[in-house]
Amino acid sequence: MTTAIDLDKLDLAALLCSRVCHDVISPVGAIVNGLEVLDDEDDPAMKAFALDLIAKSAKQASARLQFARLAFGAAGSAGAQIDTGDAEKVARGFIEDDRTSLEWQVPRVLAPKNKVKLLLNLLIVATSTIPRGGRIAVEATGEGEEGGFRLRTEGSHSRIPPHLVGLLAGEAPEGGALDAHAIQPHYTGLLGRATGYGFNLAHEGEAVTILVERA
Template identity: 85%
Template sequence: MTTAIDLDKLDLAALLCSRVCHDVISPVGAIVNGLEVLEDEDDPSMKAFALDLIAKSAKQASARLQFARLAFGAAGSAGAQIDTGDAENVARGFIQDDRTSLEWSVPRALLPKNKVKLLLNLLLVAVSTIPRGGRIALSATGEGEAGGFQLRSEGSHARIPPHLADLLAGNAPDGGMVDAHAIQPHYTGLLARATGFAIRLSHEGDAVAITVETA
């Protein structure tokens, strides 16, 4: 028997903040470490290593904050629209690295804020299905505001994480607790229901398909 997740607004906000901090703390910590090396080391090679670490970590921290601003933040007034071109830019900065590539096939358009936030959060769900990296292909289905999305993540050990389907559906995992790790898929489900979409998952060998259609 499943139990619906019942979080008050303060708990939801706190858990989302914890999620954002979790994403940013690693590169910020690396910047601090690099600065400490610059202060303590006289070896030119170590200083060069520290400067490279600081530059890469600052770029990563910036990319993660820009992504979080669109994926979790207000991004304007209640009726605001977001350019999918801006969404693509922050998604590439956040997702693409040496292990994971992103193929974006969504036409550039102004879409309602919550639909774009849903799209970005779906990409995070897709990343969670390929723990060792791989390829994520994203495409739009249908046209206009009623159109949905299709995501396909491919990689070795692709899988649907435990409780992911329940969390997307708004159901509590075993024990009934939602923590900072589980809040993102739960939030994705909230966005889907708020925008009138349903999410389906399917596992196909080394790939996971995520279909988003009007409910």
């Protein structure tokens, strides 16, 4: 028997903040380490290494914050629309690296805020299905505001993580407690229900497909 997640607004806000901090703390910590090297080292090679580390980490931290602003933040007043071109830009900055590529086939339009937030959060869900990296392809399905999305990931050791389907459906994981990792798919499910979309996940070979359609 499944149990519905019962989470008050304060706990939801706290866990989402923890999730954002978790994503940003690593590159910010690397910047601090790089600055310490600049202070302590006289070796030109080490200083060059530190400057490169600071530059790359600052870029990564900025990309993650820009993504979080759209995926989790208010991004404008209630009922606002978001340019899917802006969503693509922050998605590429957040996801693409030497292990993971993103193929974006979503037309550039002004779309309802929560629908764009749903798409960005689904991209985070998609990354969890390819823990060793790979390819993520996202495309729009259907027409206009009633249309949905199809996300397909391919990579070695692809999987549908335990409890993911249940968390998307609003079901509590075994033990009932949510942490900063579990809150993200739960929040994605909240966005899906708020916008009238349901999810269908399938795993075949090294590919996982996430189909997002009107419930």
